[in-house]
Amino acid sequence: MQDAPAIDTSALSEHVGQQVTLRGWLYNRRSSGKVHFLELRDGAGSVQCVMGKNDVSEELFASADRVAQESSIEIRGEVKAHPKRPGVFEVAVKDFQVIAPTVGEYPISPKEHGTDFLMDHRHLWLRSRRQHAIVRVRHTIIQAIRDFFDGRGFTLVDAPIFTPNACEGTSTLFETDYHGDKAYLTQSGQLYMEAAAAAFGKAYCFGPTFRAEKSKTRRHLSEFWMVEPEVAFLDLQGDMDLAEDFICFIVERVLEHRRPELAILERDVSKLEAIKKPFPRIRYDEAVAILNEARAAKRTSGEPDAESTPDFPWGEDLGAEDETVISSRYDRPVMIHRYPAQVKAFYMKRDPEDARLALCVDVLAPEGYGEVIGGGQREDDLTTVERGIEAHKLPREAFEWYLDLRRYGTFPHAGFGLGVERTVAWLCGLPHVRETIPFPRMLNRLAP
Structure with a gap:
């Protein structure tokens, strides 16, 4: 030959x-x-x-x-x-x-196989046409993420994976030994990106993050990839503009380069072609009104136990079903902003017009795929951040470096995080995130 x-x-x-x-x-x-x-x-x-x-x-x-x-x-x-x-x-x-030649019969035959069998043979399942298409789309999404920020003057700053303190509680953090000391796998690089924004103006980190939630839902993984930009002198409005441009850029890139793969996945590309600016932007109060309208309609529907469906209580965070109800009203991502501060982290800046609210935003993907972006404007006042740390009963010593950012040249800034796997699931039209990453780590899966 x-x-x-x-x-x-x-x-x-x-x-x-x-x-x-x-x-x-x-x-x-x-x-x-x-x-x-x-x-x-x-x-x-x-x-x-x-x-x-x-x-x-x-x-x-x-x-x-x-x-x-x-x-x-x-x-x-x-x-x-x-x-x-x-x-x-x-x-x-x-x-x-x-x-x-193969040694013995290849395990994955054309017949139907159960999910557990396919996940046990994930190393071989990746060879299938469908999985190949998903990984190709993921590749293009990741390339688009880097091209978007690199093309807008951002500097990539790698955040650490080991962190010394459980700064927001230990319930969803993986604990590990670090040369005799207790350490945790990171849930987010955001606090470090705030330091990077003070150094570079516009920065982002991109890497694996870890959540020890005991969750088996179709939207959760124990290890997933997240990109987190942070921008100096940016407010909530600018943060939402950036997130909107970012999502549109990713969707356009996938449609440009991965239509054959989307066809293999039988994805309805007309749903993706509808993703255009502007995105609807609603306040948390409006979201609650939508939920209560839907619940009121359910109470009159005659469904079993529907009459006992209560209104959504103001002040609670939105659950997966709530997000689905809201996003189903739109053909493109919807931005929900100004949640109650009580359900957000201590570092979220309060709304100067209503101290009950935080200057934050969640971006919900359409078709029931839920939150793909969460972010907002950060609190830049030293005293207010100190009070927040105390109110959340967090260890003050763990945040001394973070407080330095407010002591030495504090500045308004904002940013967000986008989860890659949920984005892949949405753009590919997948029912579960387990197919969105080559080797998924879930509550009961650590192999292959």
Whole structure:
């Protein structure tokens, strides 16, 4: 096979009428007796390789009939344009070699498999067309995230994964030993990005974060990736503008580069094409009114136990079902701002027009995918931050470095965090986040 250049399947269009060599794995095989149809995948894509009985030796034709799914193979042949499907190519096989056969039957067959089985074989499940498409979309989302911030003058500043203190309580933090001292895996790099914003003006961190919540919902992972920008001299309004531009940029990039993958996932791209500015922006009070309107309608619906459905109590945070009710009214993300300060972190700035409220925002994706962005304006007054630390019963010594940011040149600033996995789930139209990351970590899963 030395007389044909080795190429990826992505380059087939450049070699029509030429002899090429392809190396990869056998994804599928079928035969009509005199013709073998071998589907080769190589990571870049896949191609149907047609082997006629009269085009190769009898021995080679027989060996191709025995090769098992996912054996690694090498094929040489002529690239041909498909006669009926523009942009699709085939390879007429002239030579064939098994590099390494599988040892035993490949575990993931075309039949239906349960979720636990597929997750136990995640290392192999990644080879499937659907999972391949999801990871490709994820790749494009991550690239878009970096391009957006890099193109707007932000500096990437890496936040630590080990943190010395459980600054907001230990219930959802993973504790670990750190050379004899107690440490925790980070839930967020935001506090460190506030320090970075004071140094660089516009900064962001991007990396894994960890939540020890005992949750089995379709929206939760124990380890997930988050991007967190922070901007000096930015208020809540500017923060919402930035988040809106950011989401639109990501969606446009996915639509531009990943339509074939979205087609494999049977994603309704018209839903994504509707993601345009401006996004609806409603106050928390308006969100509560929407929920109570929906609950009132339910009480009169005649459904079992509907009459006992209470109104949503002002002052509580929104749950997943509440977010779904609200977002179902819109064809694009909805921004809910000015939540009660009591349900937000101590560092959120209070609304000067109503001290009960925080200058914060959550962005809910449409179609029931829930919160994909959370953020807001940070409290920049030293005394107010000190009172907040005390009110939340947090260890003052853990925040001395953070208080320094208010002592030495305090400034208004704002930012947010976007969860990559929820964004992937939304854009791909997936029912569960477990497929959005190559090797998910969940409440009862630490392998493979």
